Amino acid sequence: MTWRPDASAPLWHLSRGQQDETFFQDLKLEHLKQIGPSCVATTLCMVARATGADVTPDYFKARTNSQSPYSWSEALKPFGMQLAYCNHDQRRIEYIIEELKGINDLFFVSFYSIDPPSDPDENGKLCTAHIVTMSGSTIYDTAKNPNKGGVSDASDYSRLERQAKRIFRVVPLDHPRCL
Numbered sequence: 001m002t003w004r005p006d007a008s009a010p011l012w013h014l015s016r017g018q019q020d021e022t023f024f025q026d027l028k029l030e031h032l033k034q035i036g037p038s039c040v041a042t043t044l045c046m047v048a049r050a051t052g053a054d055v056t057p058d059y060f061k062a063r064t065n066s067q068s069p070y071s072w073s074e075a076l077k078p079f080g081m082q083l084a085y086c087n088h089d090q091r092r093i094e095y096i097i098e099e100l101k102g103i104n105d106l107f108f109v110s111f112y113s114i115d116p117p118s119d120p121d122e123n124g125k126l127c128t129a130h131i132v133t134m135s136g137s138t139i140y141d142t143a144k145n146p147n148k149g150g151v152s153d154a155s156d157y158s159r160l161e162r163q164a165k166r167i168f169r170v171v172p173l174d175h176p177r178c179l
Contacts, residue, residue, distance in 0.1 A: 011086045011099050012169060023172055024081070024106035027051070029135055031151050034142040039131050040066045042142040043108060046133060047170065048079045069166060072108075073179040076170070082178035083108065086167040094160035096167070100134055101154055106170040107134040111162040129165050132157075 014020055027050045034042035034057070041060035048055050064071040073083040086107070088096065093111055100107055113128040133140040139157045144150035149158050171178055 009087045011088060011096060011167060012103055013087055020103070022103075022105045023175075024170055025104050025136055027106060027135060029133065029138075029140055031140050031146040032057070032142055033145060033150065039142050040064060040072060043131050043133050043140075044072060044075055046140060046142065047081070047106070048076065051079045051081075053079055069168065070179050073168075077173060080173055081170050082173055082175060083168040084171045084175060084177035084179065086169055088164050088167045090163045090165075092161055092163055093157070096164065097154050097157070097160060100167075101137045103169075104136050108132070108166075108168040108170065109134055109139075109164065110166040110168075111159065111164050113162070115163070130159075130162075131166075132159075 012020065027047070029046055029050045032042050032046045032049075038057050038061065041057040041064065044060040044064065045055055045057045048060075060072075060075055063075040069083060069085075076082055093109065100109070108131055110129055110131040113130055130141075130143060132142070134154055137154050139152055139154045141150050141152070141157070141159075152158070169177075
């Protein structure tokens with residue numbers, strides 16, 4: 001048998017015989033505009049509020065590290081959610097957006113704001129990144145006003161040329177793929 005690498009890994013890999021299901025496609029999100037550099041906390045807050053929770057971004061700022069997706073997943077647990085990593089590489093979002101739309105569920109898509117350097121700057125920071133929420137085929141960008149690109153069809157999102165940093169699917173508690 002001649003083996004060759006398979007470069008076509010799907011973003012959400014299913015085990016043999018496993019059927020895909022949607023978890024949060026019916027969640028009704030209301031856009032929140034972030035204040036300052038708080039995209040992670042604001043994004044988490046927006047999703048938690050869609051479950052009926054009365055929380056603010058400060059709730060998540062106190063419970064998360066903006067560079068620790070594990071802490072984001074832990075902070076979502078009281079709302080019946082966790083995060084699961086998706087397969088991806090540093091492709092531009094435009095190359096993966098249709099696949100995400102096809103899954104039709106709730107995702108967090110993180111991307112680099114500039115072309116990522118290989119070495120951290122003098123403060124230890126690699127480069128600026130941002131995170132948005134994708135529900136079905138709609139992107140919610142907390143850095144923008146809702147009527148000025150903050151809520152848009154994923155295919156028309158203004159930052160599709162950016163490289164993906166991380167992609168997470170929001171899954172229910174105790175899902176086998178959770179962080």
